[in-house]
Amino acid sequence: MMTDVTDAIHALLEAQEKAWQAGNAEAFSRTAAPDIVFTNVVGLFSVGRDPFEAQHRHIFATFYRGSSMRQTVERITCVRPDVVIVNTRTQVTGFGALPPAIVAHGDTLVTRLEQVLVQRDDGWRVGAFHNVVVHPDAAAATPPPVEGRLS
Known part of the structure; x- marks a missing residue:
C-alpha cells in the first residue's frame, strides 16, 4: 500500500508541474481540496480553491508567465494512512521581474x-x-536535498 501512496503523491506533484509549465491555473488547482489553506x-493567506486558483491565474x-517549475521531494511524512505531509524544494526558471519580497538565486x-x-x-x-x-544567503548554509521516502 505504501508504494501506491508514494506513486499517487508523485503523480500529484507531476500534475502540478505540468500545469505550471502550461501556465494553467485551473489544472494546477485541480490538485487542491475545496477548502485548501x-x-x-x-505570506498572503487564503482558504478555498477559488482564491488558490485566482492567485495562480494572476502569477x-x-x-511567472512562461516559467517552468520543478519539485524535488525532500521528505514524505505519513501522519495517518489518509494524511501525508510532503516537503519539496521547488526551482522556478524563466520568470519575469519578481516582486521585491522575492529574491532569486x-x-x-x-x-x-x-x-x-x-x-x-x-x-x-x-x-x-x-x-x-x-x-540565496541561507541556501549557502543548507545541505543539498535528499529525497525522502514514505516508510
Whole structure:
C-alpha cells in the first residue's frame, strides 16, 4: 500500500508541474481540496480553491508567465494512512521581474513547499499549501536535498 501512496503523491506533484509549465491555473488547482489553506511565498493567506486558483491565474499571467517549475521531494511524512505531509524544494526558471519580497538565486527561484495531502473520495488532494522563498544567503548554509521516502 505504501508504494501506491508514494506513486499517487508523485503523480500529484507531476500534475502540478505540468500545469505550471502550461501556465494553467485551473489544472494546477485541480490538485487542491475545496477548502485548501494557502500561504504563498510573500505570506498572503487564503482558504478555498477559488482564491488558490485566482492567485495562480494572476502569477501565471504576470511574473511567472512562461516559467517552468520543478519539485524535488525532500521528505514524505505519513501522519495517518489518509494524511501525508510532503516537503519539496521547488526551482522556478524563466520568470519575469519578481516582486521585491522575492529574491532569486540568479535565474532560479528556490522555495521550500510544504503540502498536506489528504486522501478523499476523488483521490489525493492538497489540504494545505505553504510556500517560502529560500534566500540565496541561507541556501549557502543548507545541505543539498535528499529525497525522502514514505516508510
